[in-house]
Amino acid sequence: MSDDVRDQMDAEIHDDERVKGPVLLRRDQIPATTTDQRLLDDSGRADWLHTDPWRVMRIQAEFVEGFGALAKLGPAVSVFGSARTKPDSPFYTAAEDLGRRFAEAGIGVITGGGPGIMEAANRGACEAGGVSVGLGIELPFEERMNPWVDLGVHFRYFFARKTMFVKYAQGFVVFPGGYGTFDELFEALTLAQTRKVTQFPVVLYGTAYWAGLIDWLRSAVLEHGAISSADVDRLIVTDDLDEVVAQFVPS
Incomplete structure (x- = not known):
């Protein structure tokens, strides 16, 4: 050639x-x-804004912004519950009281930044002079950050937001809620079960509301062999706010 x-x-x-x-x-x-x-x-x-490589940069930016905003947060607890809970609900009152108690104990409150239980917990913490954090999420039905959030971070991606809920909290308190609340609850339980997190209390507030779930876990799920008894025992179920706070405040 x-x-x-x-x-x-x-x-x-x-x-x-x-x-x-x-x-x-x-x-x-x-x-x-x-x-x-x-x-x-x-x-x-603007098609390039929606390509996968650019999304990676956006995802990275969300983690960087979240880590930067929360790095100096100090001790905090993530509080979850329904956005549909009304201010006249006993659960709203309890979440507000809990936020206040955490603030008085020097513990920050982290919520999803929306209405309902989230607003109540943020309000209690804010009015008591504590740290009130809201981690919002971009949704088709826009929810503004509730007015009691002093430090708010908006996210596009659920998984980046969920990382912040766990990374910067010493545990979860879960009030009655729906799918979003269940998602956060079982994410925490999975992380604890697989030992991705340790010493991470998960407290369910409202024994009557959660009774059916606990019964199902102890019967169908446990008897099927899908979980161990320790996985169920990890859950603390109570109607006593003193018991809730005691899980996070050294005696």
Whole structure:
């Protein structure tokens, strides 16, 4: 093979491939434009905002912002419960009282920043001069951060937000709630079961509300062998706020 033919073949091969950072693209995988072309394109297209590589940067930014905002938070407890709980509910009153008690004990309160139980816990902490944190989430039905949040962080991604609830809390207090509350509850139980977190109390407030769940765990789930008795015993179920606070305040 002559040198001219070899050079021609090399040129054809390299025309058919593109190096994009550490990624090698060939044939149909080669984009029609380069990154710089798209960067300098003034046509106003915003499709690049929704590509997976850009999402990685957004996800990274959420973790960085969350870690930066909460790094000096100090001792805190995450409080969960229904956003639909009304101010005249006994559970709203209890969550507000709990927020106040935590503040008086020098413990911050972290919630999802919304209404209902979240608002009540934030309100109690705020009015008592404590640290009141809200970790909001972008939803199709927008919920504004409740007015009792002094330190608020908004998230696009549930998993980044959930990391903050666990990383910066010494435990969870869970009031009656729905799917979102159950999600946080079982996330904490899974982390404790797999020993990803240790010394992490999970307190359920409202014995009547949680009775059916506890009975189901002890009967169907435990008897099926899907969990151990220790997994159920890890849950503290009570109607006594003194007992709740005692889980987090050294005697």
